[in-house]
Amino acid sequence: MAKNFGKWLISGPPVLYLVVFFVIPTCIMVLASFRYAGEYGGLAPIFLHDASGAHLNLTLESYREFFSDFIYSWLFIKTLIYALVTTFFCLLTAYPLALLIARSASKYRDLLVLLVILPFWSNFLIRIYAWMILLGPQSAFSAALNGFLGIFGVGPVRLLFTPFAVVLCLIYVQLPFMVLPLYANLEKHDPALLDAAQDLGANGWQRFWRVTFPLSLPGIYAGIALVFIPVLGIFAVPDILGGTRGIMIGNLIKQEFLEARDWPFGSALSIMLTIGAMIIVGGAALVARRRGRGDV
């Protein structure tokens, strides 16, 4: 009894706080997606009163709206494509770096890992702003690129406010999330395996593709999950760098809440986003598990 009392005394306050400020708001958002929008933004009353009493004032209108216009599905598909491209290039960029760190002398490893994490601790907006400067029309980077393209007679291209700028910045902000799990995996590999492969006549390329790469698959899966999921909900990057062509689903959610003030539709979009992410993660986990068992 005394032990249970201590248990509730210690876990009670944080549980209560998270229930009030996380669980309940989430439930309210789910409910909001089935409500009508208020006349001046916000939400319409949940009960309607008339002669026969109170009625629940709920609707599937927001979900119908979502499926009635392909624009919304297209925005989801586009967000998915951005996330896939970002994840692919993160993997491509992070792998050599993670391998380099894992194979350097152990006294340098901590420092090299710290150098990957440090930029991640600078403010998110500052990192986006940095790309705004770098990709701006007056930047040295833009000038150099356009000078290079000019040689081939290709006209000056604009970099800022394009999908390219969005994806480049997404790769930049998500890169550490790919490097860290990859490094954690690669660091544990037994170097004797590579020596054995070499003794058996494998060249450098074969040693990588037939020993290192297959062993690193769990790290790759973890990195993909860490990079892919957060990208789906990002709105600040496309908001600042994307212009009108580069918007993602997060921008639409923000717009529904702060500008259009159609909260039920914004909530429905948020829920579709969550469900979509869960389906993708669940599907990927299922495939990974089957592969692990050797079914596929």
Place this chain on the structure above:
Amino acid sequence: MSKKLLAASGIAVYAFLYLPLVVVVAYSFNNSKLNAEWVGFTWHWYQVLLSDDTMLKAAGNSLLIALTASLASTMLGTMAGYALYRYKLKLLPVLVMAPLAIPEILVGVSLLIFFVAINLTLGLLSIMLSHIAFCVGFVAIVVRSRLSGMDESLPEAARDLGATPFQAFRLVTLPLIAPGIIAGALLAFTLSIDDFVITFFTAGVGASTLPLQIYSMIKIAVTPEVNAISTLLMLLTLFLIVVASRLSPDSIRGK
């Protein structure tokens, strides 16, 4: 992969990671209104910053919010971390981790609907309450990792020698995990002062914070004053993270 190719690509990736930040810092000292050509060295943008009342007000708000949020979330997070370590509660890990795992924008919009539903005027208070909600989990993880590195026999020995459970906690466990708690507090402070997305939805029109102020400057009129405030904010974060990682090396790296 050959060693040289690997080293070259590694250096290229480090350049990719640092070049943008170096550019932001460099232009904060540039004697030009444009982030384009290097004209000459100046402290001008830092002087502009110091006389910008809106920015100073936002900085004050940010500090106040971060102090309150880190204090409250450290208390709640330490309790949660201890409960995670000590008791096998099935739903607690889910409850603590979920706010960290789902996209921030969803946390932001659900809190916005919630505050409006309970008729709380959006402003400093709603921002603080939101920041506490997402900081608790981070503190809990740091404290929990510190606890699992602790020798369990020490509080047990205290109990054998006649200490009450509370005395054993206060006199033995608490001093042992104190570095973890301080690291958690610094982490919460950093996360709070840096947060943009959740603040963006829960701030309303009443209160502004540094990230919100930076956002509106980026959207409306970019001047190197943004670079100056960015540089200062980076220095502050860097300092806090270095201190926190000294106190609890594994937890910062694990994030």
